[in-house]
Amino acid sequence: MIDNNILAISKCMFQxxxxxxxxxxxxxxxxxxxxxxxxxxxxxxxxxxxxxxDMDKSLGMDLWFHFMENKPYxxxxxxxxxxxxxxxxxxxxxxxxxxxKFGFKFxxxxxxxxxxxxEVKEELKYIKEQKK
Numbered sequence: 001m002i003d004n005n006i007l008a009i010s011k012c013m014f015q016x017x018x019x020x021x022x023x024x025x026x027x028x029x030x031x032x033x034x035x036x037x038x039x040x041x042x043x044x045x046x047x048x049x050x051x052x053x054d055m056d057k058s059l060g061m062d063l064w065f066h067f068m069e070n071k072p073y074x075x076x077x078x079x080x081x082x083x084x085x086x087x088x089x090x091x092x093x094x095x096x097x098x099x100x101k102f103g104f105k106f107x108x109x110x111x112x113x114x115x116x117x118x119e120v121k122e123e124l125k126y127i128k129e130q131k132k
Contacts, residue, residue, distance in 0.1 A: 006031060013065050014073050020065055025058045032057035035064055038077055043067075089117065094124055101127060 002008050002022050009031050012019045040047035046067070050060045068074070090113060098109055098120070112120050 028061035
């Protein structure tokens with residue numbers, strides 16, 4: 001029997017594929033929603049087709065298992081969201097500079113970075129040029 005956690009189930013699905021036979025029907029039903037959600041990042045159409053309240057969740061997990069059978073390990077599967085990448089684009093120094101220059105709150109600056117990153121970078125470039 002496979003441990004009842006998402007990491008153990010994912011190892012059976014992607015790495016130790018021969019152990020898939022030890023994943024119980026209950027585990028497949030329990031983890032189907034999570035896996036379907038993760039797969040929707042790359043395969044939204046297929047995930048939508050499987051996203052039905054009357055869907056046999058165990059069968060859905062088997063479908064995903066067989067769908068991934070001839071594919072390499074999906075590095076994107078456990079990826080972080082895009083927001084954390086955008087935040088790391090600016091250094092803490094640059095963020096502090098913008099906050100002190102314009103009197104932004106941290107939340108306001110975060111929103112500007114998320115939705116208007118190009119303009120924020122342009123403004124930072126201008127401020128740095130003015131300091132020289």
